[in-house]
Amino acid sequence: MFETEFLLYxxxxxxxxxxxxxxxxxxxxxxxxxxxxxxxxxxxxxxEMDEQAKLIVRTDMELNRTQEELDKKISGLYALHNLSxxxxxTLQEKQIFNMVDSAYLQDLGFQKxxxxxxxxxxxxxxxxxxxxxxxxxIERIKKAVELDKAFYLGLIKHNKGVSSIYxxxxxxAVEKIKHAFGCNTFIISCILPKEGDKGFLFVxxxxxxxxxxxxxxxxxxVLTNQIGxxxxxxxxxxxxxxxxQELEKKVKERTQELTCALEEVKMLSKRKTDFVSSVSHELRxxxxxxxxxxxxxxxxxxxxxxxxxxxxxxxxNRHSDELTHMINDLLDIAHIESGKIxxxxxxxxxxxxxEKILDLFSLxxxxxxxxxxxxxxxxxxxxxxxxxxxxxxxxxxxxxxMKFTPAQGTISISxxxxxxxxxxDVADSGxxxxxxxxxxxxxxxxxxxxxxxxxxxxxxxxxxxxxxIIQAHGGKIWLxxxxxxxxxxxxxxxxxxx
Ligand code: ADP
Numbered sequence: 001m002f003e004t005e006f007l008l009y010x011x012x013x014x015x016x017x018x019x020x021x022x023x024x025x026x027x028x029x030x031x032x033x034x035x036x037x038x039x040x041x042x043x044x045x046x047x048e049m050d051e052q053a054k055l056i057v058r059t060d061m062e063l064n065r066t067q068e069e070l071d072k073k074i075s076g077l078y079a080l081h082n083l084s085x086x087x088x089x090t091l092q093e094k095q096i097f098n099m100v101d102s103a104y105l106q107d108l109g110f111q112k113x114x115x116x117x118x119x120x121x122x123x124x125x126x127x128x129x130x131x132x133x134x135x136x137x138i139e140r141i142k143k144a145v146e147l148d149k150a151f152y153l154g155l156i157k158h159n160k161g162v163s164s165i166y167x168x169x170x171x172x173a174v175e176k177i178k179h180a181f182g183c184n185t186f187i188i189s190c191i192l193p194k195e196g197d198k199g200f201l202f203v204x205x206x207x208x209x210x211x212x213x214x215x216x217x218x219x220x221x222v223l224t225n226q227i228g229x230x231x232x233x234x235x236x237x238x239x240x241x242x243x244x245q246e247l248e249k250k251v252k253e254r255t256q257e258l259t260c261a262l263e264e265v266k267m268l269s270k271r272k273t274d275f276v277s278s279v280s281h282e283l284r285x286x287x288x289x290x291x292x293x294x295x296x297x298x299x300x301x302x303x304x305x306x307x308x309x310x311x312x313x314x315x316x317n318r319h320s321d322e323l324t325h326m327i328n329d330l331l332d333i334a335h336i337e338s339g340k341i342x343x344x345x346x347x348x349x350x351x352x353x354x355e356k357i358l359d360l361f362s363l364x365x366x367x368x369x370x371x372x373x374x375x376x377x378x379x380x381x382x383x384x385x386x387x388x389x390x391x392x393x394x395x396x397x398x399x400x401x402m403k404f405t406p407a408q409g410t411i412s413i414s415x416x417x418x419x420x421x422x423x424x425d426v427a428d429s430g431x432x433x434x435x436x437x438x439x440x441x442x443x444x445x446x447x448x449x450x451x452x453x454x455x456x457x458x459x460x461x462x463x464x465x466x467x468x469i470i471q472a473h474g475g476k477i478w479l480x481x482x483x484x485x486x487x488x489x490x491x492x493x494x495x496x497x498x
Contacts, residue, residue, distance in 0.1 A: 072109055076219050079107030083223060087230040091237040096230040097129035100201075100223075105131055108219060109210065110203040112183055114138070115191065115227075116145060117199035118156065125149060125199065137182060144180035151176075156190050156198050163187040163217050164204075177202075185210045187217055189224040193232040201227065270338070277334040280327045287327065291320040322457070329461040333444065336468040343386040343472050347496060350383050350415050350422070351376050357394040361402055368407045372398075375414035380422050383415075384494045389469045396462040397426040397489050403456055404487070405430035421475070422495045427488040433481040441479065442467045466491075 086099045097115055105113050114130040125145050130138055145152060151173070155162065164174055164185045177186060183204025191199045201224050294316045296302065305313070335341045351374065358365070358372050365372055383390060394413075401411045409429040415422055433441060433448060440446045445460040447453050470477045470491045481487035 073215060075107045076109055076216070079104045080219055080223055084226040087226045088233070090230060091234050093128075093231060093234050096227060096234060100129060100131070100227075102131050105203065108203065108223075109216060110187075110205050112181070112205070113201065113203045114141060114181070115199060115201045116152070117191070117197040118153065119197060125152065128199070133182075141181055148176065148180070152200060155188065155200060156192070159190050159192060161187065161189040161217060161221060163212050165212050165214070165217070182206070184208045185212050187212060187220045189217070189220045191224045191228045191231065193228045193235065196231060196235045198228075200224075273334045273338050276330050277338075280331045280334070283327050284324070284331075287320055287323055291317060291324070294320065326459045326461060329459065329465050333461065333465050333468050336465075336472050341389075341472070343389060343469075345384050345386055345473070345497070347382045347384050348387055348390065349381060350424070351381065353383070353387070353390060354394060354398075354413050357391065357398055360395070361398060364402055365411075368402065368405070368409075370402060370405055370408070371410050373410065373412040375412060377414070377416040380415055380417040380495055382495060383422050383424075384496050385473055386469075389472075390493075393466050393469055393491070394426075396466045400462065400489075401426055401428035401430065401487070403458075404428065404452055417495065418492065420495065421492045423490060423492050425488050425490045427486060429486040432483040432485050432487055433479070434483055438479060438481060442477070 083099060083104050087096050090096050090099060100113060100115075102111070105111065112132045114133065115128045116125040117128050118124075119126050125142075127138065127142060130141075133141070154160075162170055162173055162177060164178065164183075164187075166174060177188065178184060181202055181204055183206055185207070186202060186204030188200050188202050191201055201220070203220055294313050297305065298310065298313050298317060332341065354374055354376075358374075398411065398413065405411060405428045411426070411428045413424070413426050415424045417423075431450065431452060437446075437448045441448075442463050443460075444464045446464075447458055447460040467477050470493065473493050475491055475493040477489065477491040479487060479489050
């Protein structure tokens with residue numbers, strides 16, 4: 001009994017121990033599993049972190065590379081901007097190409113360059129610029145371009161660039177260019193001015209690991225566009241400059257011709273004036289004698305004269321007067337022209353002068369029933385002139401107006417202030433002057449070929465004298481006339497001493 005109890009006791013203890021052990025063991029097992037799971041989670045997290053770290057490093061490297069590329073692009077763009085500005089302000093072909101130097105080229109990411117233009121007249125490509133090539137290399141390039149000129153002309157014709165970016169269609173071309181220009185990476189872009197020689201620019205690098213992007217191609221295209229525009233500007237400038245030179249040469253030649261002609265005209269005019277003045281002078285003396293003898297005979301101091309002889313003598317006397325008048329006019333024209341007559345200027349009332357002249361013509365005005373109107377503006381009452389000469393101006397102009405205006409017509413004399421000067425208009429409702437005659441009207445001895453002139457006497461010297469007098473006063477004279485409607489002669493003169 002005791003044994004059984006003891007065994008039972010032992011069994012109980014063992015059972016309890018075992019159960020405790022089992023419980024413990026299962027607890028530990030559970031814990032182990034838990035730890036394992038946690039370990040796996042941890043490992044996964046670590047792996048993930050590792051991946052993330054790798055990603056971060058990769059992204060950082062990527063970023064650095066992008067930053068580098070961006071820096072490269074920025075310095076390329078900056079170089080391009082400066083180059084474009086320099087090219088656009090240059091007006092000589094040679095200088096345009098000289099603008100592209102190795103510093104700019106480096107900023108654009110290249111070391112070597114050369115540019116060719118196609119000279120159609122010589123049927124060949126001419127080298128316009130080269131950077132960082134040795135003479136023998138250049139000779140090789142020239143030969144290669146000459147050999148392959150059809151290819152390069154094709155590029156120009158279709159405005160097609162080529163670069164070392166491999167594309168299906170350009171594999172052979174790329175290899176050929178690489179070999180010809182001795183560069184592993186390159187861009188060729190066309191230079192296409194609107195007119196004139198077209199060509200291409202090659203930029204390249206010997207380094208193999210340089211990556212050419214489409215962005216680089218665009219940059220070089222912008223540069224060649226600028227060069228093309230620069231060449232166009234240079235061509236236009238040269239054309240304008242040549243035209244300007246030509247014009248200047250012509251102007252010089254013409255000026256010289258005109259100066260010679262003017263000198264000749266001056267000399268001829270002086271000769272004419274001298275001749276007219278000496279002939280007139282010589283004529284005046286015998287004319288005075290003729291008139292003197294005619295007057296003596298007419299006065300019948302040498303005996304009575306039959307009426308027919310008296311009538312003839314009166315004619316001689318009248319014609320002598322006319323001749324003297326003409327000679328005096330001629331002499332005055334010559335003297336005013338040569339500056340021998342000095343205008344003694346003073347301020348005179350226009351109204352008083354005109355009224356005096358109208359009074360002289362009062363009889364004829366009455367006979368022809370011509371009404372004369374006077375219209376002097378309040379702002380310009382006076383004229384600054386030589387009184388004798390200004391009276392001659394009015395005598396001639398009013399006399400002509402009266403002569404060429406039919407009966408019952410009108411004459412008006414008006415004066416007004418125009419730009420600080422007196423402008424006098426002598427207008428009539430007469431026969432007018434044909435347009436083709438107007439340009440000659442102030443010439444000496446010019447008279448319009450019309451029926452009135454056939455009937456009335458005149459020398460054709462009056463207007464010429466008037467023009468000389470007005471010009472000697474610093475004024476101008478001109479006319480407005482319409483046939484059968486009337487004529488207005490206008491002249492300007494100073495209002496007061498200037
Ligand atoms: P003249 O009157 O002695 O012929 P002028 O030199 O004064 O010489 O005039 C030249 C010509 O101009 C005149 O013959 C006349 O044909 C023309 N002429 C001048 N004034 C007038 C006028 N007011 N109306 C029409 N014709 C005129």
